[in-house]
Amino acid sequence: MSALSVSASGAAADAIGAAVPALVEERFASRLFEQDATLWGPEAESEASKRLSWVGLARSSRPLLGEIRAMRDELREQGVDRVVLCGMGGSSLAPEVICATAGAPLVVLDSSHPDVVRAALVELERTVVVVSSKSGSTVETDSQRRCFEQAFTDADIDPAQRIVVVTDPGSPLEEEARGKGYRVVTADPQVGGRYSALTAFGLVPSGLAGADIEELLDDAESVTDLLDADDEANPGLRLGAAMAGTSPLRDKLYLVDHGTQVVGFGDWAEQLVAESTGKEGTGLLPVVLGSPGERSLPQDATLVRLTAQGEESPPPPDAASTVDVAGSLGAQLLLWEVATAVAGRLLGINPFDQPDVESAKAAARELMETSGGDRPAPDAVDGAVEIRGLGGDWLGGAETVGDAVDALLGRLTPSGYVAVMAYLSSEVHPELEELADQLGERSGRPATFGWGPRFLHSTGQYHKGGPQNGVFVQITDEPDHDLAVPGQDFTLGEFISAQAGGDAQVLLDHGRPVLSLHLTDSSGAAQVAAALRETRG
Known part of the structure; x- marks a missing residue:
């Protein structure tokens, strides 16, 4: 028999107390498992009517x-x-x-x-x-x-x-x-x-x-009756309320492994939450932390600790808003899907569409048909890194990678975040994934990391559809050897270059600054890593 637990403190606990009784009163949970497509309003009904079979997959x-x-x-x-x-x-x-x-x-x-x-x-x-x-x-x-x-x-x-x-x-x-x-x-x-x-x-x-x-x-089937119950103890209602019911909204979710036996769960939850909620200028930005150490949270963040079943942890010293979630993998997959559906209801958006994912694809196709993803001349060259400041004259004459990163971080707002997007090989440059934690500590704001083009099907939706307060670092390189795509008139190198260019263009269309760092050889990765982690006076 599987088990789920969702406990909260601070603002997250207050959100549960404020939002869950109303969700129970309107029978949200049972209506969800009855596949009631009206739960998210008239505009979402058409899409929701085709997207709710997941509630019964444990059996079907x-x-x-x-x-x-x-x-x-x-x-x-x-x-x-x-x-x-x-x-x-x-x-x-x-x-x-x-x-x-x-x-x-x-x-x-x-x-x-x-x-x-x-x-x-x-x-x-x-x-x-x-x-x-x-x-x-x-x-x-x-x-x-x-x-x-x-x-x-x-x-x-x-x-x-x-x-x-x-x-x-x-x-x-x-x-x-x-x-x-x-x-x-x-x-x-x-x-x-x-x-x-x-x-x-x-x-x-x-x-x-x-x-x-x-x-x-x-495991999923064993918690279905728990998650479809119109009861204030329902962990799906509790987690959804903690995520999206805080007032004012804490729209950054810091996800950290706190002893869970589930490996890599944050990356799956990141896609589910970011792509489902990041639209119409709102949304929840998951920030997957690579290290579980204690840290102070920004005022607009909730800490979600993924814990081991049967183990209780005291809240962190700064328990302004914390949620502990425990359960087996099958149970948690269904739990987070329910919670995300709840979050959509509380945010007033449709959690089943992804209107901004297609925009980057269309921009990439256009580049493939025209320039093939050719890059403009760099604003500066620092060693093995070409520097381009896209989206206005904000570089301020920066001639080094470090100065360019400083200029970008200078555009962060008190509610903003930094996204590092690496269109590189994760096997060749695995160390770059650790930079998000370090960049977050340095900037005092949430920092995310995504391998391109993988993140385009995940946080990419949030980047374009969510609050327009992100600043972006895009890292690209020259492949060691390009690879032709059989039966097509393009190579993979041309394709990924167009994907990066298309992604940047859509961000620019939304008025967001993009720092483009292109590695001309592999030594450039170390330069970029040093510049992103360096705290400068």
């Missing part, structure tokens, strides 16, 4: 278990035990946390950087590739699939024996995949991507990799 996904188990056994008998997942956003983040928690090896390919893709094209004799795309038209995933098809063919391996496609029924990808004889598993089309952890998108790659997906569903 059961038929997948036997199919996945049989597929895994067949592949293992053939000596195929390396699982690569090609997917973006909701198609990759849930399997990543499920497999990391289970200790099941899974290669997650959620990048269009040619060096990253090439590094995954190895050990083909023991590799099965899961291609996951809800719409079937995600360019990153399509490009990755094409590269694997070519690699398998070149290795005299039949791609139809090694590629498994997960998509919505009726998508272009389903038709193409069935025509090629690939294994195809269709997911519930009435579930949005970031709520799809317990659909085929989460279960197929996780099950093939060896995670116990039946236990995952059992």
Whole structure:
């Protein structure tokens, strides 16, 4: 039997006391599990009516278990035990946390950087590739699939024996995949991507990799009656109220591992919360902290501690607004989905659309069709780093990376945040991920980090649709070796350059400053890291 607990102190506790009784009175929880699409108002009703099947996935996904188990056994008998997942956003983040928690090896390919893709094209004799795309038209995933098809063919391996496609029924990808004889598993089309952890998108790659997906569903099912209850003890109502019911709104959520057995949960929750709530000029910005040390919080932040089941921790010294959340992974996946739906109601937005994700895609397509993502001349060059201050004359003549970072941080407002967006290889530059914590300490404001283009399907929605108070650092580089996309007229290097350029353009269209730092060789990463972490007088 699984268990969930949500406890709070300070402003978060006050928010629970203020908001939960009204949610109980209007039967929010039971109506949610009855799939009542009217809960978020008339404007959201059309979208919500097609996006609420996730509430019953703990039961409705059961038929997948036997199919996945049989597929895994067949592949293992053939000596195929390396699982690569090609997917973006909701198609990759849930399997990543499920497999990391289970200790099941899974290669997650959620990048269009040619060096990253090439590094995954190895050990083909023991590799099965899961291609996951809800719409079937995600360019990153399509490009990755094409590269694997070519690699398998070149290795005299039949791609139809090694590629498994997960998509919505009726998508272009389903038709193409069935025509090629690939294994195809269709997911519930009435579930949005970031709520799809317990659909085929989460279960197929996780099950093939060896995670116990039946236990995952059992854990979620064991708390369903708790989460659909119109009761003030409902942990989904409590967490949603703590997240979005503070007054004034504390719209930054600092997520920290505080002893939880769940590995990497913050990255999954970040996408769910940021993409669901960051729109119409409002939203909640999750800030995933890399280290659990005590720290003072800004006045507009709530600390969310992910704790171990059965263990209680005293509130931190600065308990201005703190929430402790504990539970098994399957239970927490459903808990946070419910809480995010509650947060949408309290914020007055539709938590099931992502209107600003497409804008960056459109800008990237336009760049591909015109300049191919060519960069303007740099404002300055410092060693192995080209510096460009985009969005107005705010660099102030800065000639070093450090001075440029200072100039950008000088544009931070008391309610603002810093976002570092690295269109690089996470395997080559893993140390950069630690910079967000250091930059946050230095600036005194929330700082986030995202690998591009992965974050475009996550916090990218918040950057454009949420409060327009962010300042942005974009880091790009020159790939060691570019990689042509079979059957297309572009390379992955051209594509990721256009994605970075398109993302920057949309931020500029929203009036936000972007500091573009382009690495001309690998030594530039150390320069950038030093400049971002350095406290200057």
